[in-house]
Amino acid sequence: MNNSNQDVIKSNSQLLQKEMISRNYDRITSGQFKVSSTFVPGNLNELLMCFDIANNLPEINAIQNAMRKKSGDFITEAERSGHSEDVCTYVKADIGMMEKGNIAPNGKPFPDPDMLLLSYTGCFTFLKWFELLREQYKCPTVMLHVPYAADGKVTKNMRDYIVTQLKEEVIPTMEKISGIKFDIDRLREYLRKSAQAENDLVWMLEQSKHKPSPIDCYFGGVYYMGPIFTAFRGTDEAIVYYKLLREEIQQRIDLGLCAQTPEGDMSEEKYRLVVEGPPNWTSFREFWKMFYEMGAVVVASSYTKVGGVYDYDNFRHDPDHPLESLADYCLGVYTNRNLPTRVDMLARNVKEYEADGLLINSIKSCNSFSAGQLVMMREIEKLTGKPGAFIETDLVDPRYFSAANVKNRLESYFQMIDQKRRAGGSATVAV
Amino acid sequence: MSAKPVEKIVDFCQGIFEDITFAKARQWKDAQPGRKVIGYMPVYVPREIIHAAGMLPLGILGGGADMEVIHGDAYYQSYICRIPRSTIELAITGKLDFVDGMMFPSICDVIRNLSGIWQIMFKDKYVRYFDAPQNFKDEIGGVFYSNELRELKEGLEKLGGREITDAQINNSIAVYNENRDWVNRVYDFRAATPWNAPAAEVYLLMRAGMVLPVEEHTQLMKDYLEAAAAEPRPMRDNCRVTLIGTFCEQPPLNLIKSLEMAGCYIVDDDTMLVTRWLLEAVPTDGDPIDNLSKAFLHHSAETAAKYEVNLEEKGSYMLESIRKRGADGVIFAAPSFCDPALLDQPMMVHRLEALGIPYITMQYAENSGQMQPIREQAGTFADSIKLWSSS
Missing domain, CATH: 3.40.50.11900 (Rossmann fold)
Known part of the structure; x- marks a missing residue:
């Protein structure tokens, strides 16, 4: 039996987290910060912070919408506009949300992102997801390709490839978008x-x-x-x-x-x-x-x-x-x-x-x-x-x-x- | 020299297509002690390096329409495409027992994870997940990819027990350049006179290239073109279509036949892209690893498994195919549950809609049996193009 009407017992840490999430949505929707969309796995939050860029995570938005019983309608909307029943429902919930006004959990509209940080880590769908969003937002999109650790170990080639992408692609894009020069000591902190x-x-x-x-x-x-x-x-x-x-x-x-x-x-x-x-x-x-x-x-x-x-x-x-x-x-x-x-x-x-x-x-x-x-x-x-x-x-x-x-x-x-x-x-x- | 009749060549190819024991590849291996066979899955692996190692690259494209999958379903949930379950079926029923190694290119998470299943289930085999870069700059993705190619080379050297020299790779590049040239000639011939090269024949001809040694396949294509040119067939009032989405799990042969029977000449497709992934001849001198890397980065086909850096360029490969081959429209035929094809499709559709190019979409599995709906859908599409298209 669904007990969603019952009072939920929450600890202090849960209440604190709720405030933190709420503050982040307010930050994203405030219009005062540049906004990047990116993915949860391997996300580069510390790097985004170096440029005062707000971190918007479409997977989390899809989860929020699911827990609020909104994702079903969004998915239907995306399928109506040509997205297959067979593919990832995070993607369709996100696209459907866009088509239905792109409203954040705090009730304010999400701004169009200033950049899509396509951290391609552990999931093929990410690649297509942000290609799809790029069509809509037409904003700078930077790929960070993370090789698959197929043999159970990380090689120097894999690590060097990522570091080079960070130096040559990701950081320069963030500098350009934010107007803030990269400070490695800030990142260290x-x-x-x-x-x-x-x-x-x-x-x-x-x-x-x-x-x-x-x-x-x-x-x-x-x-x-x-x-x-x-x-x-x-x-x-x-x-x-x-x-x-x-x-x-x-x-x-x-x-x-x-x-x-x-x-x-x-x-x-x-x-x-x-x-x-x-x-x-x-x-x-x-x-x-x-x-x-x-x-x-x-x-x-x-x-x-x-x-x-x-x-x-x-x-x-x-x-x-x-x-x-x-x-x-x-x-x-x-x-x-x-x-x-x-x-x-x-x-x-x-x-x-x-x-x-x-x-x-x-x-x-x-x-x-x-x-x-x-x-x-x-x-x-x-x-x-x-x-x-x-x-x-x-x-x-x-x-x-x-x-x-x-x-x-x-x-x-x-x-x-x-x-x-x-x-x-x-x-x-x-x- | 008299050409082989088309029918004989097509029968030969059909025999290879239907043989899920891969007898031709087994014969090649048995012909000389110590020979090794490396299986690979779609979309692309650098077959030149396998060839240079003296090994046979063997394209594994699932079990096809007729193989009964008995064990494979116990390995995959119902919402996962069919190619991994039939590939597993091939392996656990001993049909791949002669294959010494398997390569799994970075095309999607299902094929990626199949590499892990191979690592768990076939511990004595060489397993290589082949990661290709999604960054296409020489100094970034190029460095990574060149090192990946070197790792592949070293792995095959270890497996084969001998060094693979630059000269050997350059020689193999030349062999594959010639093969790609003849593949393109077959595609050009079909696009020019599709009634003389039915899609099912071209498909079988290319499938034979997944099994035969590359030199034999090149000769087979030469023979086919000569024979097909000598046996003109009647032109039908069909429309011309490009088939997209068939780059991994293969459509049943009957589906390809059905499309043509319904009035659609297939003038281009993305089946077996490995045969024409590299769009230009790869230089045969200098550092072969570097040359293969640059060819991948700068002169390779676009497909759903590859990131398109520029928004404006998205779909340009498809549009160029439509222009070059004179297609009237596009049939998107995607395998059910295929993430790359199905997630990419809306973007491709938008490109077509912007240009007013007609299209239809359909889904299949490699063992789809009911073709009547396909024929009806394709027939209606063909009629609509013929009646109302401005082209």
Whole structure:
């Protein structure tokens, strides 16, 4: 049952984040700043800040519209104007929003962007998405091509290619648009602040190793990762946010609380899951409720790595190597890593977080995540001895969320876990 | 020397097309100990380097219309295109067991992730995800791409157990220059007299080039052109169309035949773009890696998988094709769930609409069986062009 009419219990960090997001939309729509549109994975927020350019993220706008139940109409509008039913619904939600007035969540119209920063990182659709937007806005568009880490490692050639693009293409474009000369020391300062917030972010991610987990690292995780993956990495606000979040989580651990949900704390933690794939946004609350009502908490998820990966190989932005560090951040994005690395990452999560298994939420819109997930699931089952399960939804298209189907599959999955436990097969191996 | 009759050549090509065990490629490999075969997927890989390594580049374009996919569906969700599932089916049923390595070009996330599936499932094989630059400046994308080409060369040297010299690559460039020249001649011939080179024949001729050694394929095209010119066929009152969107998962042969039967001569297409990706002859002296890199950056085809830096240039390759081949209109035939083709299509459509060039759109899968709707749609399109088009 959808409980969207009920009061939602929010922590102080959530309230703070809400204010931050609201302020960013006010900044974007104020008309006082140059505005760049760019993507979440590997986004270059610190670099944009060096030029006082406001950071507008169309993926986040699509999510906001989905959670406000507006994306369905936007998608229909885009399909009516010739966009295929088969393609990414983020793109169609964005284009449909443009066609219906381009109104930001604060009720003010989005300004046309001054630049499109096409950070082509981990997703082919990005390339086409901004070609489509460029047709509309006819504004400067700068490509940052991030090679795919196909062999599970970053090569010098990849890093050099990105750094050269930053120096020769991206930074000169930003200088031209903003009229501000690039100051590498300013960038270093922002990166120093990024690293500080990132330390607290990683601490947060690791707290779900506790039993019970004080946080949900998928549904709750999308809130926790918000500031670092959007327009706040490199700011003092992000440092304050993650410090506050850390204090809240520590308090939960001290009190032995289960994960926080929109309806309060979970009373019992029965199942611990690792989740692969983005969530569904159109029925986010209903989707989450299915989990916590059955006592399931997500202790790790790949989606909390969608903007960048910090915990797997200990990446932090490095002020001593600013451009190289930005390059490594882009290269390390979860979907920019090859399937064997993604398998290793998730299998380690299952073991280290003592999960009962892996659940894949396969997203129709997102081939970058979805293509290959069935093979990944079988591999991770093999590596961990834990059962996997597969559900299918979409990002922001309400037509592809079937609550009954998802619930049935989840119930079957939890029964399977119970059976394995009874058979003695679910004893987790602490690593 | 008497030309081979067209029918005999087309039958030969049809045999290669239908043979999903790749017997011709197996024969090539078995003819000499130590030979290696490198499979590659669309859109483009530099076959010259594979050839210079003494290896056979083998184009893998899925399982086609007739192969029953039994296992492949267990690897992919229903909303993912068909080519990866039929390619997996080919592999796990042993039809690619003789292939020593696979190359997956950077065309879309599905093919990209298929490289990872190969890494997981076929650990003993050489797997290369082939990244091409989306920056086309010599000092930026060119440096990256040249290094990628060198890495490819080194990988193949390791696999083949011998060095690949510049002279060998230059020689292979010359061989492929000649092949591209004859591919273009076939396309020119078809555009000039499409009734003498039906689209299905040209398609089969190019498909043979995915399997045969390049030298044999070049000879086959020479033979075909000679034979086709010697066997004039009646001209029909068809319109002339460019077929766009077919660069990866292939349309069923019946779809190509249906379009012509419905009244549309296909005078250009984007199937098997690897055969004509490089638009000019690549220099055969100097640094071959540098030459291949420059050819890619400055003289290569435009397709949905490639970023177009200038807004004004978007669609120019298609428009030039329409102009050069004298097409009356465009048929966009995209595989279902194909991100590149379907996301690109609205932009291409806008270009056509701005110029008043007629078009239709349709979707297919490599195993689409029902052609009647296709024939009706294409027939109506052809009629509308003939009745109302100003051209």
